[in-house]
Amino acid sequence: MTGPERKVFVGGIWHETNTFSPVLADVAQFEAYQCIPAHKLRLELAGSETEIGGFLREAWKSGIDAVPSGFYAAVPSGPVTLAAYAKFSTVLLDDIAASAGVLEGIYLALHGAMVLEDGQSGDALLLEEVKARWPGLPLVATFDIHANLSDAAIEAADLLIGYDTFPHVDMAERGAEAARWMAHMLATGRRPKKAWARLPLITVPQAQSTQDEPMAGLLRLAHAAEEGQGVWTASVVPGFAYADVPYLGFTALGYGDDGAAAAGVVQQIAESAWAQREAFVPRLETEDAVRARIRGLAGRPGLVVLAEPADNVGGGGPGDSTHVLALLLKEDLGPATVVLWDPQAAAHAAGQGVGARFARLVGAHSTPLSGDPVRLEGTVSDVRDVSYQRTGPYMTGQTVRMGLTALVQAGRVTVVLTTERVMPFDSDHLTVLGIDPKAQRFIVAKSGSAWRVAFEPWCIDSIYVDTPGVAASNVTRLPYKSLRGPMFPLDRDIAFEPTVQTRP
Numbered sequence: 001m002t003g004p005e006r007k008v009f010v011g012g013i014w015h016e017t018n019t020f021s022p023v024l025a026d027v028a029q030f031e032a033y034q035c036i037p038a039h040k041l042r043l044e045l046a047g048s049e050t051e052i053g054g055f056l057r058e059a060w061k062s063g064i065d066a067v068p069s070g071f072y073a074a075v076p077s078g079p080v081t082l083a084a085y086a087k088f089s090t091v092l093l094d095d096i097a098a099s100a101g102v103l104e105g106i107y108l109a110l111h112g113a114m115v116l117e118d119g120q121s122g123d124a125l126l127l128e129e130v131k132a133r134w135p136g137l138p139l140v141a142t143f144d145i146h147a148n149l150s151d152a153a154i155e156a157a158d159l160l161i162g163y164d165t166f167p168h169v170d171m172a173e174r175g176a177e178a179a180r181w182m183a184h185m186l187a188t189g190r191r192p193k194k195a196w197a198r199l200p201l202i203t204v205p206q207a208q209s210t211q212d213e214p215m216a217g218l219l220r221l222a223h224a225a226e227e228g229q230g231v232w233t234a235s236v237v238p239g240f241a242y243a244d245v246p247y248l249g250f251t252a253l254g255y256g257d258d259g260a261a262a263a264g265v266v267q268q269i270a271e272s273a274w275a276q277r278e279a280f281v282p283r284l285e286t287e288d289a290v291r292a293r294i295r296g297l298a299g300r301p302g303l304v305v306l307a308e309p310a311d312n313v314g315g316g317g318p319g320d321s322t323h324v325l326a327l328l329l330k331e332d333l334g335p336a337t338v339v340l341w342d343p344q345a346a347a348h349a350a351g352q353g354v355g356a357r358f359a360r361l362v363g364a365h366s367t368p369l370s371g372d373p374v375r376l377e378g379t380v381s382d383v384r385d386v387s388y389q390r391t392g393p394y395m396t397g398q399t400v401r402m403g404l405t406a407l408v409q410a411g412r413v414t415v416v417l418t419t420e421r422v423m424p425f426d427s428d429h430l431t432v433l434g435i436d437p438k439a440q441r442f443i444v445a446k447s448g449s450a451w452r453v454a455f456e457p458w459c460i461d462s463i464y465v466d467t468p469g470v471a472a473s474n475v476t477r478l479p480y481k482s483l484r485g486p487m488f489p490l491d492r493d494i495a496f497e498p499t500v501q502t503r504p
């Protein structure tokens with residue numbers, strides 16, 4: 001067949017699971033974030049800067065007729081319930097089965113760090129089941145590089161393509177790349193050879209920006225190989241530190257017609273990453289150091305971001321940590337904004353009404369790692385039900401629900417109490433409330449790196465605060481139990497030589 005006749009299934013489930021968080025991703029959490037049924041997939045994602053948006057855009061040009069199924073995502077959190085996984089994976093599998101007679105390929109948009117409440121990898125389960133039931137159909141998946149890909153997941157998929165950017169601004173490009181290689185496989189009947197290597201190396205979002213070393217250099221190795229002969233695509237996968245699973249670790253992946261070339265680039269990336277492991281250890285400031293840094297900024301007006309990576313909502317942090325909030329309330333450091341997940345406090349403020357006095361304990365209701373609830377005394381300055389569309393470069397156009405949201409003004413500190421957990425991937429979540437980020441002295445960003453796309457244009461400095469939390473950049477704070485062996489930087493002296501696994 002030629003032209004846009006080759007039918008390829010398109011669907012996905014997306015979750016980044018922080019196994020240290022007790023906040024489960026149940027069906028309601030997916031429904032609150034993103035549940036797109038098959039008949040709305042094109043309507044909602046065609047033209048969006050998402051993997052599926054990119055796949056759909058490229059599909060037609062590549063002679064692929066996309067057969068849409070559902071796409072299901074929840075905000076990063078604790079494990080996905082078995083009921084939620086069963087519900088959404090069943091939709092995808094039933095949809096594949098329903099068109100199996102005409103399908104020529106299967107494309108899945110995955111995250112790669114989905115852990116179910118029984119500890120299994122949801123991504124591997126899905127890929128394995130699809131491959132087992134439809135072994136003859138090429139299976140291609142895209143994934144977030146905050147992924148911990150088990151050998152089972154890599155074995156099951158014919159081709160895995162990870163994002164090349166963090167903060168992630170190339171999701172659509174990677175979806176388009178998936179469509180191109182899918183078309184190539186369908187046209188030639190060929191499957192790529194695979195190579196991969198996993199390192200006993202835990203890295204954290206704060207140190208994974210692809211604009212900076214070491215990630216920038218590692219990606220240059222991948223891109224150079226892709227431009228040469230024999231390698232289709234290579235991915236640098238720093239992994240997701242907050243999933244306590246035996247296959248956690250930095251991974252390099254390569255695919256191509258030339259197995260030796262694919263293995264070669266994987267070896268290069270693995271050796272280079274391992275050699276630079278110290279450069280992945282993030283710089284964090286104690287509270288005393290934070291005070292000193294702030295004193296040093298006196299006389300320099302402008303926004304200072306206080307990043308609290310330990311409560312990184314985009315990495316599964318609950319968003320209710322009070323460690324930095326307590327510091328700001330205790331010391332009048334300047335106009336500051338803190339977004340805090342506390343549905344009960346938001347409802348209480350709404351009940352009090354705008355202009356009323358607010359006095360109650362807020363925050364730290366999910367896990368002891370979030371600290372102690374702090375007493376917030378001030379005035380309710382705004383109450384509304386908030387949802388908005390992201391206008392920044394990250395996940396552009398996505399609708400975000402903050403739910404019932406209340407602002408409490410406590411001196412110069414504005415506390416935004418939200419009903420849904422909010423990932424600070426844009427400045428819209430503040431401007432929609434009438435808060436001008438540029439007019440703030442401090443914004444507390446519960447984020448490892450992604451806050452940079454939201455606030456970096458205006459900020460004169462950023463300070464990473466070393467606090468406890470389920471997404472701590474200081475991973476020695478975390479209670480790992482499932483690791484297969486010693487891992488850097490939990491263990492500093494590890495004798496290790498990267499070895500590459502290959503499949504013909």
Ligand SMILES: [Zn+2]
Nearest residue numbers: 144145146168
């Ligand atoms: Zn990510």
